[in-house]
Amino acid sequence: MTPDLTQWLPWVNYGCAVLAVVAGLRVVTGRQLFHSALALGLSLLSVAGLYFVVAADFLAVAQILIYVGAILTLIAFAIMLTTGFGDPTIPQANRQRLPAALITLAVWILLVRVTVAIPWDQLAAPQPRVPVATVGRTLVTSYLLPFELISILFVACLIGAIAISAQRRPMS
């Protein structure tokens, strides 16, 4: 008999949310840049876990593949090609730390107050799980044009990145 795991779902949910925020804090305050990159990976994985909880499986897998797999690798490459592990005694934050914290806190309080003031769960009942087939059908019917435009954007990005970072030899 398989144990019923759905009773643990709220715990997984809150655990992922807390982990995402704690890792996010480490991303923006860590002194060693490579550790920040690893914390970013943990935060992105926790968000993927949150997607799994709301049964957005396809999105969760895409998040892991693209964000954790591709973007994080790129960031690790960029860190290694520039400062490497670096000197942890060099301050990573500029002198605007206090005003920045105040502005951020003000934005956060505004967002949270607006969020709490609205009775979200009474506005509409949660929808049933959307199967992956439906997501795929929506992607290639109603959203076909943006889907194709994204591929043009990808090609433009690739060519642009190569053109920007290619070493130019002086004309002989």
Next chain:
Amino acid sequence: MPLAAWFITSATLFCLGLYGVLTRRNAVAILMAIELMLNAANLNVVATARLLDARGEGQVVALFIIALAACEAVVGLAIILTVYRQAKSIWADDLHLLKG
């Protein structure tokens, strides 16, 4: 988890990213903070989609945001690498000349 908790998680992640963009000196770290903000926006879209969406449009939009974030990271890191080669500095507060 009630929907408000999702929104608060996403708002917190967004504000952390904002703080990172405002305070970090390393250009790569600023880019990482931007990724955090994009991710928070995505979380918000998915949380709202759970309430209103029966056709998977929320997931499709979130997928587009992930793709755009990938493009942004590629071009951003290429620019950072070129600037690092030219100016020999990764600190955003050193890079204050557009030409020179």
